[in-house]
Amino acid sequence: MTFHHGVYLVTEPLADLGTIVAEAVAGGVDLVQVRDKTADTASLIDAVHDLRRHATVPIVVNDDLDAAVRADGIHVGVDDLPPSQARRVLGPRAIVGWSVNDPVQLDEVEEVAACDYVAVSPVWATRTKPDHQPPLGVDGVRAVARRTDRPVVAIGGIDAARAFEVVAAGADAVAVVTAITRAGDPRSAAADLVAAVREGREQR
Ligand SMILES: Cc1ncc(COP(=O)(O)OP(=O)(O)O)c(N)n1
Ligand SMILES: Cc1nc(C(=O)O)sc1CCOP(=O)(O)O
Ligand SMILES: [Mg+2]
DSSP, rough: OOOOSSSEEOOOOTTTTTHHHHHHHHHHHOOOEETTTOOHHHHHHHHHHHHTTTTSSSEEEOOHHHHHTTTTTTOOTTTTTOOOHHHHEEEEEEEEEEEEEEEGGOOOOHHHOOOOOOEEESOOOOTSSTTOOOOOOHHHHHHHHOSSSSSEESSOOOOHHHHHHHHHTTTTTTEESSSHTSSSSHHHHHHHHHHHHHHHHHHH
């Protein structure tokens, strides 16, 4: 298991998604998650295949193990299948990520060991996921990073300034939706996030 990513784009269903993803990757995004809560397995697989034409970086799928088999991995949360089960199906080379909405989840050692990263979810409130759990804040990022040897991804309400803050607090990477998908210039938004992550690491 290796995880050497810094800026992680989680997609939303948009007509020009391929162009946005291509621009984001050109700007430095190094991992993409296909997330569409209304899509069926076949549509998710189509989306993965389509994005492969736009992105040379790994592509993981949210929630759907059958679609993830055709991608580079999966992201699961507490209401999805457990990471250990995803790992058994997808094998050691797949990327498996797990949402941590409460640091107490880190006591589930088998699940943590099955992950390539844990996502502190959410750090800040966000309208992108209306059903999100209570925000954990920068202190939550720090607490999770101290308690796990897994790479920590921060998600929820993150822009470049906040990316610096969470990485300085111990996150290894940031995951964003709207900071890139709704930016006027997704390439430049991605590059700003990459720079903020680098500066956050230098601050530690
Ligand atoms: C990188 C990343 N972090 C957290 C989530 C949220 O997963 P989950 O809690 O399962 O919620 P849904 O995305 O399925 O609504 C994520 N997808 N990606
Ligand atoms: C996909 C997702 N999961 C979250 C969680 O808290 O589990 S927050 C989120 C969306 C983050 O979107 P934005 O970067 O636009 O705030
Ligand atoms: Mg989920």
